[in-house]
Amino acid sequence: MGKKKLRAIDLYSGVGGWSLGLRMAGINVVASYERWGMANETNFKNNRHQAQTVDIRRLSLDELPTDIQIVVGSPPCTQFSYSNRGGNGDIADGLKDIIKFLTIVDYLKPKVWAMENVPRVAEILEQELLPGGCLRKFKHLNLKSHIVNMEEFGLPQKRQRCIAGNFDFELLESYKSATHKCTLGKVIKALAKKKIVDPIYGIEMDRADLRDHVTERALNSEEERINMASKTLHPVYNAMSFPDRLDRSVRTITATCTRVSRESIVIEDPTIPNSYRRLTVRERACLQGFPITFQFYGSSYGHKLRMVGNAVPPLFSYFVGQALQQRAAEKISALSTHAESLRAPVPPAEDASPDKPGAHFPKTRTFRFAIPSLRLKSGVRFDLANVVRKDRVDWAVEFYFGTPKSIQSIDLAALSLSAVLSRIPMAISAQVHSELEKVSQFVCNADIGNMQRVWSHNGVGLTRPFMLLDELDERGSEMVKLLMPYERLTQELVGNVLLDTYGAEAIKLPGLLKLANNAALILAGLIIGATTNAALIKHPQKAAILLARAAA
Numbered sequence: 001m002g003k004k005k006l007r008a009i010d011l012y013s014g015v016g017g018w019s020l021g022l023r024m025a026g027i028n029v030v031a032s033y034e035r036w037g038m039a040n041e042t043n044f045k046n047n048r049h050q051a052q053t054v055d056i057r058r059l060s061l062d063e064l065p066t067d068i069q070i071v072v073g074s075p076p077c078t079q080f081s082y083s084n085r086g087g088n089g090d091i092a093d094g095l096k097d098i099i100k101f102l103t104i105v106d107y108l109k110p111k112v113w114a115m116e117n118v119p120r121v122a123e124i125l126e127q128e129l130l131p132g133g134c135l136r137k138f139k140h141l142n143l144k145s146h147i148v149n150m151e152e153f154g155l156p157q158k159r160q161r162c163i164a165g166n167f168d169f170e171l172l173e174s175y176k177s178a179t180h181k182c183t184l185g186k187v188i189k190a191l192a193k194k195k196i197v198d199p200i201y202g203i204e205m206d207r208a209d210l211r212d213h214v215t216e217r218a219l220n221s222e223e224e225r226i227n228m229a230s231k232t233l234h235p236v237y238n239a240m241s242f243p244d245r246l247d248r249s250v251r252t253i254t255a256t257c258t259r260v261s262r263e264s265i266v267i268e269d270p271t272i273p274n275s276y277r278r279l280t281v282r283e284r285a286c287l288q289g290f291p292i293t294f295q296f297y298g299s300s301y302g303h304k305l306r307m308v309g310n311a312v313p314p315l316f317s318y319f320v321g322q323a324l325q326q327r328a329a330e331k332i333s334a335l336s337t338h339a340e341s342l343r344a345p346v347p348p349a350e351d352a353s354p355d356k357p358g359a360h361f362p363k364t365r366t367f368r369f370a371i372p373s374l375r376l377k378s379g380v381r382f383d384l385a386n387v388v389r390k391d392r393v394d395w396a397v398e399f400y401f402g403t404p405k406s407i408q409s410i411d412l413a414a415l416s417l418s419a420v421l422s423r424i425p426m427a428i429s430a431q432v433h434s435e436l437e438k439v440s441q442f443v444c445n446a447d448i449g450n451m452q453r454v455w456s457h458n459g460v461g462l463t464r465p466f467m468l469l470d471e472l473d474e475r476g477s478e479m480v481k482l483l484m485p486y487e488r489l490t491q492e493l494v495g496n497v498l499l500d501t502y503g504a505e506a507i508k509l510p511g512l513l514k515l516a517n518n519a520a521l522i523l524a525g526l527i528i529g530a531t532t533n534a535a536l537i538k539h540p541q542k543a544a545i546l547l548a549r550a551a552a
């Protein structure tokens with residue numbers, strides 16, 4: 001007779017990432033608890049256990065099953081996460097769910113338990129377990145926490161998480177060496193075939209039976225531009241590649257992502273060169289370690305993205321399930337042996353239509369992008385931006401420098417252009433003036449009066465703001481080349497502009513060294529920005545456009 005399976009419950013269970021992994025590891029998940037009905041339907045249909053729709057904060061302990069040897073779960077991370085609330089969430093509120101989770105562990109007294117959350121929670125747990133902390137009363141549960149990168153367990157995703165619990169982390173770590181590396185490219189390629197073989201679980205399926213693999217329309221040129229700029233030219237965050245590299249694992253799959261967001265993973269469509277698209281729900285699910293047979297019973301595309309992004313990767317929870325049962329690495333069966341238990345539920349989920357381009361934008365839609373040739377890493381940059389005031393929109397080049405804690409900006413309209421230009425050496429004077437003339441001419445001939453209308457998709461016009469940005473980029477790059485040999489002079493002229501603006505305080509400005517070390521670029525930006533702004537102000541259509549007109 002086989003060994004009796006250990007009985008487990010899954011708290012804050014979502015679609016059952018924990019439940020599925022534990023089930024594959026041979027654990028009997030008898031019940032799961034979650035307040036989102038659609039997630040429970042998904043969990044129930046795929047994992048065939050009782051998935052209860054409840055508010056766990058109000059769940060009374062005597063409603064829980066008895067004879068439970070394992071408790072797992074993922075209390076919500078919204079209040080702790082840096083990506084959700086920029087690190088400013090209500091930690092006390094987030095801790096209420098962790099307290100409830102630990103209260104349940106304390107009540108059921110399972111042999112082992114595991115809780116997953118964002119990495120930041122490791123420090124919070126440590127702090128709150130100290131004398132006086134709100135988790136001190138759970139000290140006897142022997143909570144230890146550990147940061148894991150799920151990529152090391154065969155997931156094609158660099159997903160860092162905190163795992164807390166009272167089980168053998170060393171044993172869990174020992175499984176890493178036997179896992180196989182998978183990449184974004186491998187997932188994309190596998191799902192593009194007629195006869196699909198799951199890149200992680202080896203399950204076979206005809207393309208016609210694969211759900212949620214609806215390719216969305218390629219990014220249009222504007223979306224492509226914004227997406228690329230937010231990844232490659234972000235003023236503060238590290239540069240990312242655009243499109244995403246196929247030979248690597250991906251960054252964290254999130255629960256939301258728009259067509260233009262920095263977080264969204266974008267690939268070059270293998271079937272249409274030079275065309276870029278986001279991933280399908282199924283591609284994201286594979287990158288999250290779900291088998292291709294798993295069905296997401298969400299009623300909209302957004303629901304499905306949330307189900308996938310929120311989940312604990314079942315591939316990872318499979319390994320935790322093994323460690324919870326103290327199974328030695330060599331005793332873990334190959335993933336392909338689980339194909340039978342991973343049969344798709346019937347009926348399968350309906351596909352949901354992806355978001356379409358051409359969302360509605362307010363007439364006041366904001367535009368702010370750095371001019372690529374006139375930016376340095378760490379936030380020093382010249383932006384082309386629209387400034388929306390009550391009933392008008394002004395376009396301008398703006399200069400930012402300093403440090404993240406003390407961002408400085410200079411009004412380029414106040415800059416004395418003639419004083420700077422009078423000091424430009426004869427050898428390059430004609431070329432410098434010619435570049436500035438090109439800028440003035442471009443602005444003068446541009447349809448500035450309708451630029452906001454085009455940008456906000458509220459009407460037609462001849463000039464898109466990215467056309468102006470590209471012109472400024474090109475002129476900027478030429479100007480930097482011209483000024484580059486004049487290091488001393490450019491430093492002096494930049495210094496003069498700072499002195500004119502800040503007076504004696506100029507020497508105390510943050511980030512001065514950066515400006516001095518890149519004086520040719522800064523001077524190029526100052527004179528191009530001042531020229532652009534002057535041309536915008538005296539533009540025949542007037543730089544300040546009444547919003548009512550833009551919408552007409």
Ligand SMILES: C[S@@+](CC[C@H](N)C(=O)[O-])C[C@H]1O[C@@H](n2cnc3c(N)ncnc32)[C@H](O)[C@@H]1O
Nearest residue numbers: 012013014015016017034035055056074311312
């Ligand atoms: C990080 S997700 C967990 C995902 C899950 N482990 C999975 O694999 O899909 C947190 C879940 O907690 C649920 N939740 C949040 N507050 C809850 C509450 N008070 N009661 C029950 N569920 C809650 C959310 O709906 C969400 O699905």
